[in-house]
Amino acid sequence: MSTSPKPYHHGDLRAALLDAADSLLDAGGDGAVSLREAARIAGVSPTAAYRHFADKEALLAALAARHFAQFGAALGEAGLDAQGIAYVRFALARPGRFRLMFGPLLARAKAHPELQAASSAAFDALTRAAGGKEAAIRAWALVHGLSHLLLDGALSDEVSPEGLLTVPR
Amino acid sequence: MSTSPKPYHHGDLRAALLDAADSLLDAGGDGAVSLREAARIAGVSPTAAYRHFADKEALLAALAARHFAQFGAALGEAGLDAQGIAYVRFALARPGRFRLMFGPLLARAKAHPELQAASSAAFDALTRAAGGKEAAIRAWALVHGLSHLLLDGALSDEVSPEGLLTVPR
DNA sequence: TCGGCGATGTTGACATTGCTCACATGGACC
DNA sequence: GGTCCATGTGAGCAATGTCAACATCGCCGA
Numbered sequence A, B: 001m002s003t004s005p006k007p008y009h010h011g012d013l014r015a016a017l018l019d020a021a022d023s024l025l026d027a028g029g030d031g032a033v034s035l036r037e038a039a040r041i042a043g044v045s046p047t048a049a050y051r052h053f054a055d056k057e058a059l060l061a062a063l064a065a066r067h068f069a070q071f072g073a074a075l076g077e078a079g080l081d082a083q084g085i086a087y088v089r090f091a092l093a094r095p096g097r098f099r100l101m102f103g104p105l106l107a108r109a110k111a112h113p114e115l116q117a118a119s120s121a122a123f124d125a126l127t128r129a130a131g132g133k134e135a136a137i138r139a140w141a142l143v144h145g146l147s148h149l150l151l152d153g154a155l156s157d158e159v160s161p162e163g164l165l166t167v168p169r
Numbered sequence C: 001t002c003g004g005c006g007a008t009g010t011t012g013a014c015a016t017t018g019c020t021c022a023c024a025t026g027g028a029c030c
Numbered sequence D: 001g002g003t004c005c006a007t008g009t010g011a012g013c014a015a016t017g018t019c020a021a022c023a024t025c026g027c028c029g030a
Helices: A013-028 A035-041 A046-051 A056-075 A080-093 A095-102 A113-129 A133-151 A161-166 B013-028 B035-042 B046-051 B056-075 B080-093 B095-102 B113-129 B133-151 B161-166
Strands: none
Touching (some): A013 A035, A013 A046, A013 A056, A035 A046, A035 A056, A056 A080, A056 A095, A056 A113, A080 A095, A080 A133, A080 A161, A095 A133, A113 A133, A133 A161, A133 B133, A161 B133, B013 B035, B013 B046, B013 B056, B035 B046, B035 B056, B056 B080, B056 B113, B080 B095, B080 B113, B080 B161, B095 B133, B113 B133, B133 B161
């Protein structure tokens, strides 16, 4: 009742757009995110988004950054094995987010400082958990590859992430 | 001179479209492939493509299948270490193809028998080269993850694939 | 040999998307 | 209380995927 019917100014459109994009991402994957649809969900005109993001890529970058922050925090304090399992779990539970975060966009991170910072922070957590640098990379690559292969259904279904990951002595 | 100026029927449009899509893929990556542009390159009207592919996804699937065949053949006879290095090299040399082949499309392979067959064939080659099944998966995941991380620029530039891959005793 | 039919291409159209430009609105600050 | 600037609106453009109706050709049987 009391909620004003349509305030011209939205309050926090930026966050609203990110939330909308997020739901699209989780629902339909990477390609299902559309600026216009996000605006629609946020109840705002298509062009309003451009007051907050330079273009679609910027929106996606901000979204990815947001998720990297969460991701890094979640991994943060766990041991190496636990991190690995959490990593794969995350990928399988949220394929859209995973692919956005580790997709082609990441290669263009230097154009998006937010993303750059958030992702390196997460990576540092990983590197710290593994001992040396080489070992870290190897462990990370293993887990990352496993995530991708599982996600893409390249592995027969009989494979369990835990099995593969807890053995690797 | 002698080439008829514009035969109504193209000859082998299907292959021509695949070639066109391929060049777009190599040039601009996954997202740069457009049905219309491919048709343009093939010198044909936009809708002609639909005589040969149900939709854009089908085109992409056929393309991926084609590359899987090549890929599998290339890996085919090499030893495990050599395979690993070739794998990573391929990813770095042809990011577009790699991402197409191992991207979200692969997860939808059951909708595209061609792709299904070609990819499993390639995977079998991998599995055969590594000894046991678990070892194969682990090796594959390592190499696959490394490819992705390098591609996405997630690894500091100082890392050399060969270094990571030839040591892992 | 020729006539028709199915495979292949073409035209035209529609909805959707990313993005730009010119304009409207209204809250924060003097 | 008045003004400025961040925020939002609307119309519009080019491009894309896709559909439906129509055109053209070449191969196959009468």
